[in-house]
Amino acid sequence: MTGETPGLATILIGDDPASAVYVAAKRRACGEAGIRSFHHELAASAGRDEVHGLIDRLNRDPRVSGILCQLPLPPHLDPAETTNRIAPDKDVDGLTVASAGRLAVGLDGLRPCTPSGVMHLLEDAGVELRGALAVVLGRSNLFGKPMAQMLLAADATVVACHRRTPDLPGLCRQADVLVAAVGRPALVQADWVKPGAAVIDVGINRTPSSPGLVGDVDFEAVAPVAGAITPVPGGVGPMTIACLLRNTLQAARTTSG
Ligand code: NAP
Numbered sequence: 001m002t003g004e005t006p007g008l009a010t011i012l013i014g015d016d017p018a019s020a021v022y023v024a025a026k027r028r029a030c031g032e033a034g035i036r037s038f039h040h041e042l043a044a045s046a047g048r049d050e051v052h053g054l055i056d057r058l059n060r061d062p063r064v065s066g067i068l069c070q071l072p073l074p075p076h077l078d079p080a081e082t083t084n085r086i087a088p089d090k091d092v093d094g095l096t097v098a099s100a101g102r103l104a105v106g107l108d109g110l111r112p113c114t115p116s117g118v119m120h121l122l123e124d125a126g127v128e129l130r131g132a133l134a135v136v137l138g139r140s141n142l143f144g145k146p147m148a149q150m151l152l153a154a155d156a157t158v159v160a161c162h163r164r165t166p167d168l169p170g171l172c173r174q175a176d177v178l179v180a181a182v183g184r185p186a187l188v189q190a191d192w193v194k195p196g197a198a199v200i201d202v203g204i205n206r207t208p209s210s211p212g213l214v215g216d217v218d219f220e221a222v223a224p225v226a227g228a229i230t231p232v233p234g235g236v237g238p239m240t241i242a243c244l245l246r247n248t249l250q251a252a253r254t255t256s257g
Pocket residue numbers: 114137138139140141142143144161162163164168181182183184202203204205236237240
């Protein structure tokens with residue numbers, strides 16, 4: 001214990017409505033957890049120098065334990081360059097090259113929030129990962145790649161899939177653990193799932209009709225086949241926020257020495 005209150009700086013650039021909702025939820029969670037919130041909103045036209053200047057100031061600010069720059073960014077800003085401006089010790093999204101490298105070689109560090117949340121869910125459900133076959137649908141830097149690495153580190157045998165993967169249904173049917181993060185509504189059907197498998201639905205897809213938000217898994221069809229399954233909304237999403245708060249606390253402990 002250091003006696004210092006952890007602080008999370010959030011940066012929202014532009015007027016993407018979904019990003020505004022996500023950042024508001026993260027700030028609300030900070031308030032509930034006793035973490036100070038420092039929020040910065042920049043116009044969609046904000047230039048590279050303005051954004052980098054803000055991140056540099058936050059990197060130096062001792063009240064700020066963690067910095068989160070909400071993605072996606074307006075098209076004129078490079079997301080990799082912007083993210084990598086964040087000091088690795090304050091990278092609570094775990095998305096800088098430094099954090100990705102630490103995960104890849106098995107060093108301690110700040111881990112990406114959504115795959116960390118999935119690992120907690122699997123552990124909480126008592127899913128045995130050692131020796132399990134885990135199939136991850138999606139290979140993004142944000143989710144798929146770190147997810148695959150965390151499962152591998154937990155001694156699962158991992159298959160990372162993407163658009164060019166042949167016979168997705170056949171591969172998925174062999175999985176003890178199936179994690180879907182592709183952004184395709186109800187892509188995963190009941191006949192893609194091995195009976196008793198743990199199915200984690202990371203997808204968030206907005207539909208014009210009710211229920212509004214759906215995942216990548218056809219929940220109604222898959223639930224009777226799966227041994228465990230997460231719903232959308234209410235499954236992985238809240239875990240992402242919980243892991244962000246946890247990372248902020250971890251960063252506060254690190255930065256305060
Ligand atoms: P992304 O960057 O668009 O990556 C999507 C991945 O899915 C890519 O690797 C793509 O393959 C693959 N893919 C797309 N369509 C496919 C298909 N028909 N068959 C096989 N693979 C396919 O997306 P992301 O950022 O990883 O996010 C994925 C989903 O998770 C989105 O719905 C997003 O909203 C959601 N998400 C949720 C949370 C949360 O907190 N719950 C957090 C992050 C993301 P290629 O590489 O070949 O293009």
